[in-house]
Amino acid sequence: MSKYLITGAGVELGTGRHAQVVALVPAHNEEAALPAALDSLWQQTRRPDRVVVVADNCTDRTVEVARAAGAEVFETVANMHKKAGGLNQALGVLLELLAPNDRILVMDADGALAPGFVELALSELDDETVGAVGGIFWGESGHGLVGELQRNEYARYARDIERKRGRAMVLTGTATLHRVDVLIAVAAARGRTLPGPAGRVYDTTALTEDNEITLAIKTLGYRCVSPAECWVVTEVMPTWRDLWRQRLRWQRGAIENLRAYGLNRVTLPYAVQQLGMGIGVIAMWSFVLLTVLTAGAGYTFRPLWLLVGLIFVAERIVTVRRRGPRAVVLAAVMVVEWAYDLFLQGVLLRSVWDSIRRAEARWHHVSAPAS
Template sequence: MSTTRQTAEGRDATRITVLIPAHNEEDRVGAALQSLERQSRPADRVVVIADNCTDNTVSIARQRGADVVETIGNTDKKAGALNQTLEWLLPSMGRHDLVLVMDADSTIVPSFLAVATETLGGDPQIGAVGGIFLGEPGGGLLGELQRNEYARYQRQIARRGDDALVLTGTATLHRVDVLNRLLERRGQVYDTSALTEDNEITLAIKSMGLRCVSPRECIVVTEVMPTWSDLWKQRLRWQRGALENLRTYGLTRVTRPYAVQQAGMAFGVFAMWLYLVYTCYIIATGQFGVHPIWTTLGLVFVGERVVTVWHRGRKARLLAAVLIVEWVYDLFLQGVLMRSALDVALRRPATWHHVGAATA
């Protein structure tokens, strides 16, 4: 997996190096490497970054033909592991080379690298290409709710013309020259102080005047949280990280859409709870009845929920049509938003959470 491609004229062509940071991923890293082996445009080198592993991650990675490097004294989680490797790797790479950063618990579709490489080659203003992540099978009802959520996010990105809100940490292809510019500007590629390094590096790249995109063909399949507790911790980190990054960057041309999005989410929390309180009030006072306007609006809302997951099949449509189940899920996510905002306001210490895979 460490060959160099050449053009017909004999010159070195663009090389793709894959970096997979892994902490005790013996159950998942094999599948990630297998998905790389199936690429229509294979990577030129695959490096598994073993970060404080105490299981068989290293031996499994080597058995699959990947190069393995082990971190030394890293206390900065994924960002620190990537920075240690990029520090020695980038000087040996050409400015037109590419680096795919991929999670050990995720897999990519066979056309991912080909599409991502072509996308970068077609527009020099694109700084990085991220994947569109979908949830893996399993996890019962909670897993199905997460898969529906991811499917709607996929539609949202498509409506934005593939413009990425966040370069997902599950799989993103970076230009080496962009990574070098980040390194020169701040002494590290990934900001180790950021709780969500993928969100932060998206803002950093966009602040350089470059675009970040997620083509619909670049599909990544990743784990779903197996329990409500795990989901709460995961989303708390995501949401809090996003808020902290906005506070760090301040209000700029780049961050303005993200600030508007957060404000919209906050308004959604207010509107949802206002509706619930009003509904309880009219039921308690005996005023509840069927009103044509509200009934029509309700049916339109249900229809929208069903249509946005239609391509996922019958089970997803039925879950969306029931409505109340996904409504509870939405209230849960709104609870995460409120808790995140409170933690940021009070500057409470943050924690990193790592879980295993969900079961069927």
């Protein structure tokens, strides 16, 4: 086997030198978004030693654009397993060439990294208890109200991670830096202590490969972290229909990952989270029903409930204030975000129903405009 992943552009690996960083950028028809993603890699304070675009069943100019931008290209062969399958093919070659102390950055083609992402993530991996370092994602601009609501949601998620001192619930597929030795251990454990095909890093049966790989790494005893400074700008869904399909896959994937792993010390926090979301659905719709049933009984001013409402509004504002006046105004109106919460609860209910009846799950790809 060649010591180069792609002929003509490789850097020799696995020679016992300092740890190297290889960036893998899975891409399916991403000619428009790809240049910005690659540029963010070139602008890193610690640039990757190699950047490899994993072109998966592309019918546009993704391959040409990647090479023109200075990246290597790995084209998948007869891949039927989406992103996870493409990454497995590339990693099947790479892991034989890399040293255990090397690092692999997996980054989506529609994202853009903070300039210091790689440097900081590398420093976090100096701690041998840390298996991988994920990014904190922020939504790209545009797409009107549906985009603004997603950006507020992402801001609250980022704040929640910061309050947990960087403990990551999910190693986002948007950008995560992995230890090679940990990925090798994951592949070796597949089919035995971990679900999925033996010898493969990613479980191709999982709908959400980032959530599943997080569970796999934690099951092997490693911590997963997402420092606030490791931020990445990612796409937001441009329409409500696109958002429904994206979140349906995310939510159903989370449920089915829990089913695959069972209830244990690693999955318990995730199970509690899902239970909390279910209780939230019951509480919300109970409130709506009670409001409708008592609407004709007249209004009675109750200071306690006014105080509760004001605290709720204040929390919504405080958690997005860093995003600026537009985000604050949207949160203060409250009714719009309340409707958004109902939308997400609808996603939860549908995903549970689909999971129960084992309905076929489908991927949905949104072609990004030029950045």
